[in-house]
Amino acid sequence: AQSVAQPEDQVNVAEGNPLTVKCTYSVSGNPYLFWYVQYPNRGLQFLLKYITGDNLVKGSYGFEAEFNKSQTSFHLKKPSALVSDSALYFCAVTHETGANNLFFGTGTRLTVIP
C-alpha cells in the first residue's frame, strides 16, 4: 500500500523568508513523487516531480524539492517566499508498477505574510 503524510495542515512564513512544506511517503517499489499546488476555486497544478536521477528537482515558480530515500521524504522548498505563493500544496506518490494511481496527501495550506 502507498501513503503520503503531510504533517502540517498550515505553514505560515514571512515574505522573503525561505519556506519548507514537508512530505513523507511510504510505497513498495521505487517511488514516483510529485508536488501540486491548488489556488482557491481552481484545479491542481503540477509543480515538480521526482521519478529518477538527481535527488534535487527544480520546478515551476522557483520551487524545488529534495528526494531523501533514507528518510522517505520529499520536502518542498523555496529560498524566498512570495505572497502569491499562498495556496494549498499537495504531495503525491505512486510507484512504477502502479503508475496510473496517484495517491495524494491531505494538503498543507501555505500562507505568506507580507
Added chain:
Amino acid sequence: DTAVSQTPKYLVTQMGNDKSIKCEQNLGHDTMYWYKQDSKKFLKIMFSYNNKELIINETVPNRFSPKSPDKAHLNLHINSLELGDSAVYFCASSQYGIEREYTGELFFGEGSRLTVL
C-alpha cells in the same frame, strides 16, 4: 483555450436525483481520471481510463458510473444522489511516454462543485 474543461462548474440538486458531469481534454492525452475532493480538501482517485479502457476503479459505490466515448472525453454519471456525495469532482488527464514510461504530470480541470440538499 482550456486544456481540461468540466461542465457544469456548480451543481445543486436534491437527494435521490441523477446527475452527470462532463469532461473534455484537448491535450491529446491518452489517460483521463476522476478525482473527488471532500470538504477537508482530501483528494481521492475514483476512476481512470486509458484509451477508453477502464484501468482504475477504486472502491466507489456503483451509483457512480464513468463513461468514456472517446479518449478526449470522460463523463461521470451519479444515480440516486446522497448527501455524502457533496464534494468537488475533478477531471484530469495525462499522457504516457513513447516507451510507455509514466511521465506523471496530471492536468486538472477547474472542478465541479456538487451540492446535494
